[in-house]
Amino acid sequence: MDTCKQKANLILPDGKNISLDVITDNMGKKSIDIEGLRTSTGYITYDPGFMNTGSCMSSICYIDGEQGVLRYRGYDIEDLVENCDFIEVAHLLVKGVLPNLAERKNYQELLNKHSLLHYNMRNFFRSYPQDAHPMSILASMVASLSAFYPEMEERDPEDNIDLTVTRLLSKMRTIAAFIYRQANGLDFVEPRWEYSYCENFLNMMFHSPVNNYHPDPHHVDILNKLLILHGDHEQNCSTTAVRLVGSSEANLYASVAAGVCALWGPKHGGANQAVMAMLKNIVDNDIPVEKVIEMAKDKSNPFLLSGFGHRVYKTLDPRARIAKKMNLEMLHSDHHEDKLLEVALKLEEKALSDDYFIERHLYPNIDFYTGIMFHMMGFPQQMFTVLFAMGRTPGWIAHWLEWRHDKYQKLGRPRQVYVGPQGRKVIPIADR
Numbered sequence: 001m002d003t004c005k006q007k008a009n010l011i012l013p014d015g016k017n018i019s020l021d022v023i024t025d026n027m028g029k030k031s032i033d034i035e036g037l038r039t040s041t042g043y044i045t046y047d048p049g050f051m052n053t054g055s056c057m058s059s060i061c062y063i064d065g066e067q068g069v070l071r072y073r074g075y076d077i078e079d080l081v082e083n084c085d086f087i088e089v090a091h092l093l094v095k096g097v098l099p100n101l102a103e104r105k106n107y108q109e110l111l112n113k114h115s116l117l118h119y120n121m122r123n124f125f126r127s128y129p130q131d132a133h134p135m136s137i138l139a140s141m142v143a144s145l146s147a148f149y150p151e152m153e154e155r156d157p158e159d160n161i162d163l164t165v166t167r168l169l170s171k172m173r174t175i176a177a178f179i180y181r182q183a184n185g186l187d188f189v190e191p192r193w194e195y196s197y198c199e200n201f202l203n204m205m206f207h208s209p210v211n212n213y214h215p216d217p218h219h220v221d222i223l224n225k226l227l228i229l230h231g232d233h234e235q236n237c238s239t240t241a242v243r244l245v246g247s248s249e250a251n252l253y254a255s256v257a258a259g260v261c262a263l264w265g266p267k268h269g270g271a272n273q274a275v276m277a278m279l280k281n282i283v284d285n286d287i288p289v290e291k292v293i294e295m296a297k298d299k300s301n302p303f304l305l306s307g308f309g310h311r312v313y314k315t316l317d318p319r320a321r322i323a324k325k326m327n328l329e330m331l332h333s334d335h336h337e338d339k340l341l342e343v344a345l346k347l348e349e350k351a352l353s354d355d356y357f358i359e360r361h362l363y364p365n366i367d368f369y370t371g372i373m374f375h376m377m378g379f380p381q382q383m384f385t386v387l388f389a390m391g392r393t394p395g396w397i398a399h400w401l402e403w404r405h406d407k408y409q410k411l412g413r414p415r416q417v418y419v420g421p422q423g424r425k426v427i428p429i430a431d432r
Contacts, residue, residue: 008032012041027062044415051311056243056406060093060398061232065312070319072232073097081322086227087111087197090394093231094165094401108196111170114163115191115200117178118148125182134179134386135264141175142168143257161404164252165397172393173197176386177204183382198223201390206378218333219377222326226370229319230391232398234312238262238269242396244412246403259396260389269385269392272371275307276381279340279372289346297356307344307368308351314361323369324348330376341372 006022018041021033031054038044047053062071070077073092080089084098091099091107099107121144128137149167178188181204189204195215202215202223233239241262246255263269282292296305310317327341348364351357374384403409 006030012043016041027064038415044417046417050240050414055235055240055412056403058235058399058402059096060395060402061234063234063312065310066314068313068315068318068321070233077229077318078322081225081228084228085196085198085224086231086391089228089231090169093394093398094169110166111197112191112193112195112200114167114170115174117171117174121148122178122188125178125188128182130183130185132183133264134176134183134382135260135269135389137179137182138175138386138389139257139260139264141179142172142253142260144253145171146251146253149253161252161401165401168252168256169393169397172390173201174204176383176390177201179386180205180380180383183380196220198227218330222330222373222377225322225326226373226387227391229322229366229370230388232392232395236268237265238392239396239399243399243403246400247410247412252397252400255400256393256396259392263385263389263392269388271306271365271367272374272384272388273381274304275367276340276371276375276384278304278306279343282343283339289343289350292347293350293354297354305347305351305362307364308357309360309362310365313363313365316363317365319366320364320368323366323373324364327369327372330373338372338376340375344368344372 006024008020008022010018010020012018018037020037023031023033025031034045045053060073062074063069072080072089073096075092075098080092084092087108088098088104091097091103121141124141124144125137145168149164174191181188186208189207191200191204195203198220199215202219203213207213235243238259242255242259245258246252250258266274281287282289292303292305295301295303296308324345327344331338331341348368351362351364357363370388371381371384374387375381379387
């Protein structure tokens with residue numbers, strides 16, 4: 001990475017000329033280093049949503065929104081989905097390398113070893129109302145892990161960091177499954193040593209003494225791929241929340257709990273639920289696809305076509321392309337029809353042949369297809385964002401770890417452009 005060969009000149013209103021370093025990253029992308037701007041000039045930059053601001057240097061994830069490229073640690077997402085399972089990709093994100101066979105086996109065994117929850121934590125689940133939102137429980141339980149597993153607070157954190165990371169990654173699926181069981185008034189199902197990560201999760205979700213449940217190998221494969229697709233996505237809202245909270249030197253559990261809360265929002269992790277609600281409304285009310293497209297184009301109509309467009313991608317989201325293929329494979333494998341997928345396919349076909357959507361770069365994103373697969377696998381709609389959080393956990397962990405080894409380790413503290421009143425005097429209360 002080159003930081004000094006090129007310069008950018010900034011001319012201020014008073015005529016002062018400031019020279020700023022241009023940083024060229026490993027993919028040839030350019031950025032302007034404004035780290036000392038306020039100190040040298042008194043100026044700050046204004047960038048709502050931080051759409052043009054690089055908050056860190058990272059080696060975890062790379063996105064090219066114009067070309068539709070997504071890579072984890074240099075590997076294309078398509079390659080990872082095709083050739084790896086979630087455990088391998090989690091190892092890649094957290095440890096920086098894909099595991100060999102022995103490392104893969106050891107990591108699987110380590111995750112199973114730490115998959116149980118402290119007995120007293122189970123009482124917490126029973127204290128929540130059955131209709132509580134799963135994400136509220138998930139955030140609380142993740143934060144509570146620091147109370148039950150406080151090793152990082154007691155000794156040198158570096159001595160226990162790998163144990164803490166493994167515990168969180170493993171227990172996240174157990175917490176998620178227990179949330180579902182609590183909401184449905186079911187006893188908890190213990191994880192089993194002989195099952196893989198995704199087999200264990202599906203078994204903890206759906207097994208009961210009266211259904212002789214065994215995880216469907218095809219569903220296990222699909223879940224592995226879905227979790228990989230959600231593994232990381234650069235400096236998105238929830239990842240930024242994790243890094244921001246982590247910059248205060250908060251522990252991993254607290255930082256990831258912040259990520260869970262950020263993911264909860266409908267503009268982020270809750271988007272696949274919005275897609276499902278939209279598709280169900282279209283199917284239940286038998287709304288023609290052509291009418292849906294016209295409603296979406298009508299600015300006076302409050303209708304929102306969920307699952308189209310992305311803040312980063314200006315072409316088809318590569319994850320959506322993979323998810324669409326997985327949907328079709330799942331449909332054929334399970335030998336049943338799904339009206340929601342049928343409508344989704346028709347919507348995509350109509351939108352991608354319409355100039356309105358093409359000119360505005362409104363292509364299907366990952367949320368457009370993932371909810372349908374979760375639905376076909378038997379997951380209730382309120383669990384969709386929890387599943388997203390499960391997949392994103394290794395990415396959150398990787399970013400938290402990366403900040404810990406950042407040579408700057410600066411506390412996140414954005415500036416603001418103040419638009420409030422100027423100095424005022426307090427009038428005594430009797431005279432107001």
